[in-house]
């Protein structure tokens with residue numbers, strides 16, 4: 001997979017080259033390009049923003065600069081998926097991460113200030129699929145943090161990136177529920193014991209216990225996820241909980 005990030009703070013996304021993703025890059029599973037948006041400015045001040053039409057606070061990023069940057073970075077036979085992180089976007093979910101993990105190319109446009117001139121999105125949408133996505137209902141200063149989160153969520157799904165591929169299948173959200181509690185040695189720690197069933201060796205009982213804890217936690221913390229489960233996802237026993 002080829003990932004390109006366009007930002008005015010290229011150093012902000014350098015962490016992508018570390019750890020998990022660093023290994024994926026070394027092994028050629030992901031190739032990463034980071035581009036400084038200011039390379040496409042033409043004035044001595046290297047301006048990337050201007051005041052908003054209609055007034056209002058803050059600044060808007062200029063269409064000409066972004067247009068030239070996207071023309072160059074998105075060039076190629078296969079148009080990339082253009083991902084624009086914004087608090088005004090559709091929710092980025094594990095399902096979206098799985099969708100992106102199947103794509104050959106992702107280009108991330110990191111907006112700062114009050115966002116990017118809408119015509120940049122509208123123009124790009126003439127040539128490629130553009131996703132405006134949000135990683136949460138809060139306002140960050142720019143899209144770079146969202147890119148770190150999205151690229152990590154996607155890269156860990158790529159075959160060969162994670163040591164144990166099963167963990168990607170079994171983590172939270174893979175079955176629509178939150179993951180329940182986990183335990184490791186020692187059996188008792190500060191007078192807190194590991195639930196007996198987990199040491200019973202009875203795998204059917206263990207799976208049942210884990211699903212019950214996941215259902216309870218999801219009901220308690222994210223009832224919206226329960227409501228979103230496909231028809232029939234909960235069996236009789238689940239309903240009883």
Ligand SMILES: Nc1ncccc1[N+](=O)[O-]
Pocket residue numbers: 085086087089133134135136137138139140141142143146
């Ligand atoms: N929440 C956000 N705030 C600023 C930029 C991007 C954002 N996001 O969620 O992708």
